[in-house]
Amino acid sequence: MPFPSKQAFVDNLQTVFSQILRERENGIDVNFFVSSHTYFLVVQRLFTEFEFLTLLDLWGVDNLERASIPKNPEQSEARFQISTILLNYKFDVRLKITFLINQEQKVPSLTKIYNNAVWPEREVREFFGLNFLDCVYENLILHPATDGFPLRKDFIPVTVPLEMLLPVRNFFSSASVEFAHKGNFVEWLELGPFFAEDRGAIRILAKVDGEQVYDVNMDVGLSHRAVEKICEVTSYSQIPLYMERLNYHSSALNSLCWVKGLEDFMHISISERSMAMRMVFAELSRIFDHLGCLMRMVIGSQNPFADRLFLLQREKIKVLFSEYSGQRLFTRAIVPGGLSTEMPGGWITSCMETMIELKKFMARLNKSFVRNLAWIESTDYGPISANDAICEGITGPNLRASGINYDLRKRNPYYFYSELEFDIPIGQNGTMYDRFLVRLEEINQSIRIITQILDNLPLGSVLAEQDMTSLFESGEIWQQCHPGEFYSNIEGSNGELAICAVIDSGPNPYRLHVRSPSLYHAQFFSCLVKGTKSQIGQQALPVASLLQCFDSLNIIASEIDR
Amino acid sequence: MEIDKSEFLRNYSATYESQSFLQRWLRKQDAHSLSSFVAGFSCCQLEYQSAFLATNDKPSGASLIPWEKNNPNESDLLIIGGSLNFKLYPYILEMYASLMRPCWVVALGACAIKGGPYHSAASYAVMPEINSIIPVDVFIPGCPPHPETIKQGFELLRARILAGISAENKLAGEAGHAISI
Numbered sequence: 001m002p003f004p005s006k007q008a009f010v011d012n013l014q015t016v017f018s019q020i021l022r023e024r025e026n027g028i029d030v031n032f033f034v035s036s037h038t039y040f041l042v043v044q045r046l047f048t049e050f051e052f053l054t055l056l057d058l059w060g061v062d063n064l065e066r067a068s069i070p071k072n073p074e075q076s077e078a079r080f081q082i083s084t085i086l087l088n089y090k091f092d093v094r095l096k097i098t099f100l101i102n103q104e105q106k107v108p109s110l111t112k113i114y115n116n117a118v119w120p121e122r123e124v125r126e127f128f129g130l131n132f133l134d135c136v137y138e139n140l141i142l143h144p145a146t147d148g149f150p151l152r153k154d155f156i157p158v159t160v161p162l163e164m165l166l167p168v169r170n171f172f173s174s175a176s177v178e179f180a181h182k183g184n185f186v187e188w189l190e191l192g193p194f195f196a197e198d199r200g201a202i203r204i205l206a207k208v209d210g211e212q213v214y215d216v217n218m219d220v221g222l223s224h225r226a227v228e229k230i231c232e233v234t235s236y237s238q239i240p241l242y243m244e245r246l247n248y249h250s251s252a253l254n255s256l257c258w259v260k261g262l263e264d265f266m267h268i269s270i271s272e273r274s275m276a277m278r279m280v281f282a283e284l285s286r287i288f289d290h291l292g293c294l295m296r297m298v299i300g301s302q303n304p305f306a307d308r309l310f311l312l313q314r315e316k317i318k319v320l321f322s323e324y325s326g327q328r329l330f331t332r333a334i335v336p337g338g339l340s341t342e343m344p345g346g347w348i349t350s351c352m353e354t355m356i357e358l359k360k361f362m363a364r365l366n367k368s369f370v371r372n373l374a375w376i377e378s379t380d381y382g383p384i385s386a387n388d389a390i391c392e393g394i395t396g397p398n399l400r401a402s403g404i405n406y407d408l409r410k411r412n413p414y415y416f417y418s419e420l421e422f423d424i425p426i427g428q429n430g431t432m433y434d435r436f437l438v439r440l441e442e443i444n445q446s447i448r449i450i451t452q453i454l455d456n457l458p459l460g461s462v463l464a465e466q467d468m469t470s471l472f473e474s475g476e477i478w479q480q481c482h483p484g485e486f487y488s489n490i491e492g493s494n495g496e497l498a499i500c501a502v503i504d505s506g507p508n509p510y511r512l513h514v515r516s517p518s519l520y521h522a523q524f525f526s527c528l529v530k531g532t533k534s535q536i537g538q539q540a541l542p543v544a545s546l547l548q549c550f551d552s553l554n555i556i557a558s559e560i561d562r
Numbered sequence: 563m564e565i566d567k568s569e570f571l572r573n574y575s576a577t578y579e580s581q582s583f584l585q586r587w588l589r590k591q592d593a594h595s596l597s598s599f600v601a602g603f604s605c606c607q608l609e610y611q612s613a614f615l616a617t618n619d620k621p622s623g624a625s626l627i628p629w630e631k632n633n634p635n636e637s638d639l640l641i642i643g644g645s646l647n648f649k650l651y652p653y654i655l656e657m658y659a660s661l662m663r664p665c666w667v668v669a670l671g672a673c674a675i676k677g678g679p680y681h682s683a684a685s686y687a688v689m690p691e692i693n694s695i696i697p698v699d700v701f702i703p704g705c706p707p708h709p710e711t712i713k714q715g716f717e718l719l720r721a722r723i724l725a726g727i728s729a730e731n732k733l734a735g736e737a738g739h740a741i742s743i
Contacts, residue, residue, distance in 0.1 A: 143649040150686050157686035193653050194601040196632050201603035222650045223603055225680045226687040233684045248605035311611055329605055
């Protein structure tokens with residue numbers, strides 16, 4: 001590439017598309033405003049010429065009751081607004097494209113360029129009632145009997161009569177597999193929606209031939225809890241409650257994503273000590289989540305007593321949380337302006353002691369799993385190539401297991417991550433074994449981060465300087481900053497977690513969208529089992545490893561459905 | 563000589579409702595050999611694990627821990643933890659129908675009991691009340707409930723089984739009602 005640096009690349013992009021440029025946003029490098037006619041062509045050009053190979057996110061907004069609608073020079077006013085986030089991995093440039101559209105018009109579909117645009121587009125269709133060009137989509141998350149489009153502003157919830165709620169059985173639409181294996185005996189294997197391990201409510205339907213899985217289809221939406229809609233009537237300081245429960249394995253990371261975005265948008269500065277303590281909570285959550293993922297993988301290998309080993313380690317982190325706030329899973333530690341309470345006496349010492357114990361446990365895990373031939377053989381399935389990982393929007397440890405060195409803590413460091421010493425583990429083949437190793441090493445690195453922070457903890461207070469709840473309710477804050485949109489992204493435990501919010505002058509956010517990494521991982525799972533075009537001659541997955549492979553992606557159902 | 567049954571029962575039975583020694587024996591057996599199916603699809607399951615699996619102290623009796631099964635057809639105790647939405651509702655009914663009889667149901671956490679934090683005016687997806695769908699024996703509140711609370715709830719369930727009270731019989735007009743700890 002002729003561009004020496006990220007800045008040169010962004011400058012070039014801005015001169016080429018200077019007519020449709022929009023003011024800069026938090027978390028976004030380049031911001032475009034296009035018309036619905038040129039949308040597809042612009043995206044195609046960005047894909048081919050500027051190597052924006054990844055579609056990170058796609059969501060819609062209903063501008064019906066919005067006071068400050070952004071003015072689009074390209075286009076007359078319309079009711080709905082659709083935004084897309086694209087990513088160029090080479091220069092780490094995030095690009096946002098927005099266009100307005102009316103209900104009667106059809107939205108151009110991006111599925112011809114990006115494979116992973118299918119599920120986000122299906123979501124836009126069912127939640128906003130917008131139809132896509134050349135694509136007929138069924139409901140992804142909502143029950144087919146649901147009346148109306150929930151994320152529209154004039155939606156009135158109607159109680160569905162319970163007789164209408166029949167189970168959605170025949171979601172397996174593609175008949176291609178049956179055709180391909182016509183001579184053989186093809187069985188249907190239905191898994192879920194309730195599992196003994198904590199994956200959440202999700203259904204997996206597999207087509208099985210003998211001992212091998214040929215195709216998999218997923219049924220999601222069984223734990224849809226309407227978080228995005230509820231957040232539209234919830235005050236800013238209460239939203240961390242819902243964010244923590246999205247991915248309950250890593251509660252602090254989720255609330256950190258929302259609170260950090262809000263503080264950046266409103267220019268609220270926090271003390272150094274609270275920054276450091278937030279990082280401690282975030283890394284503790286990461287360890288907790290990774291231990292859960294490893295536990296599910298190990299249970300999948302028919303190891304009957306493995307779960308207790310991992311649960312005892314997770315218990316130690318829960319005890320740390322409960323020592324801080326009394327709650328064992330959801331601490332509500334991270335609130336706008338700082339932390340909710342001061343550290344209790346002796347908390348830092350007990351945190352250090354826990355880290356030492358965890359370190360010993362990790363050494364034990366290393367000894368029993370890393371060079372264990374039986375373990376290596378049983379987990380040598382489900383490879384994700386680097387090409388697929390980039391094109392399908394896979395992020396986090398799953399991306400790094402495929403050999404791509406990309407971590408937001410290093411690339412776009414927030415708080416004190418740039419001053420700490422830690423390494424990013426990278427896999428080679430992207431198999432289940434590589435994903436296991438990457439998570440194993442990330443726990444070690446998180447322990448390293450926590451011990452470094454606690455050794456050099458800045459002095460001062462962790463509490464907010466002013467009462468944030470009354471500040472948000474009184475409305476004084478809106479005189480300081482004007483309404484707009486923001487995009488906040490952090491390195492979550494199972495991928496890039498992002499929150500896109502539309503802030504209008506009011507006590508609640510106008511629209512809140514969560515980019516859950518699990519959604520894209522779950523979408524890719526059927527391709528992973530089938531084997532993509534770039535992996536000819538791939539081994540078929542055995543039935544016994546199906547759930548283990550699913551767990552190695554660390555998919556949590558409540559995060560997919562929101 | 564004919565024994566006055568009511569006199570005998572009042573004096574010698576552990577629970578006054580017992581009809582016969584065999585029935586009492588059966589209840590005792592039920593209470594101490596529960597095989598549970600944990601339909602946990604939310605954070606409450608993590609705390610359930612903490613209550614019964616992640617403890618170093620030895621259990622006072624093997625019966626304290628409900629034996630976990632992976633199949634609802636083989637279990638007589640259903641533990642529901644997590645918010646129920648309209649898409650999940652038919653599967654819950656299906657699962658309840660396939661349980662062994664007699665069966666008991668425990669609702670774990672605020673979400674399962676009444677929607678929890680998701681029971682809001684704006685919400686369109688979450689079922690309002692589990693008790694209107696299937697009869698529930700014990701509600702264990704909390705978001706998520708503390709492991710001690712969960713243990714307490716299971717002691718209550720055991721007492722109910724010994725006393726012969728079941729929410730399942732509520733529909734048939736027999737004695738029984740759901741209680742919250």
